[in-house]
Amino acid sequence: MEVRTTRFGVIEIAEDRVITFPDGLLGFADRQRYCLLQPGDDACFFWLQCVDDADLAFVVTDPTFFEQDYSVPIRPEQMTELSLEKLEDAQVFVIVNKIGDQLTGNFQGPLLINTLTKVGQQIVMAEKRWTTRHPLMRVSSGSTQTASA
Numbered sequence: 001m002e003v004r005t006t007r008f009g010v011i012e013i014a015e016d017r018v019i020t021f022p023d024g025l026l027g028f029a030d031r032q033r034y035c036l037l038q039p040g041d042d043a044c045f046f047w048l049q050c051v052d053d054a055d056l057a058f059v060v061t062d063p064t065f066f067e068q069d070y071s072v073p074i075r076p077e078q079m080t081e082l083s084l085e086k087l088e089d090a091q092v093f094v095i096v097n098k099i100g101d102q103l104t105g106n107f108q109g110p111l112l113i114n115t116l117t118k119v120g121q122q123i124v125m126a127e128k129r130w131t132t133r134h135p136l137m138r139v140s141s142g143s144t145q146t147a148s149a
Helices: 076-081
Strands: 003-007 011-014 032-035 045-050 055-059 090-099 104-105 111-114 117-124 135-137
Touching: 045 090, 076 117
Parallel strands: none
Antiparallel strands: 003 011, 032 045, 045 055, 055 090, 090 104, 090 111, 104 135, 111 117
């Protein structure tokens, strides 16, 4: 399928790579279909590109790249909503923001994705240990953007 993006132009992705968030993401309930774009083979950051809105994309990462003890408690009803039979089939991402020269991750609102069914959900964790702006790293200006599907 053809996906139009403002960052990478028109890209081609397989239909089975579309991740559906039935409830959308926080603040974007009407945008439910996304795909993950990987900027490089060894990248720890990805683009979560909305399939239906070329302007809407989020930088995401696996939070355990930065905090090895990070975990998301998944309730039985979330397992059902995601059609998850085993926790090993879930992938967790956090949305990344850039504030000045600091990259932060929304560790309190992670994205859970069933890697088999490609159904996702953003949850809000009650645990106060994590924040919506968890420091990840400092960056310098002047980076280039390329990605592959």
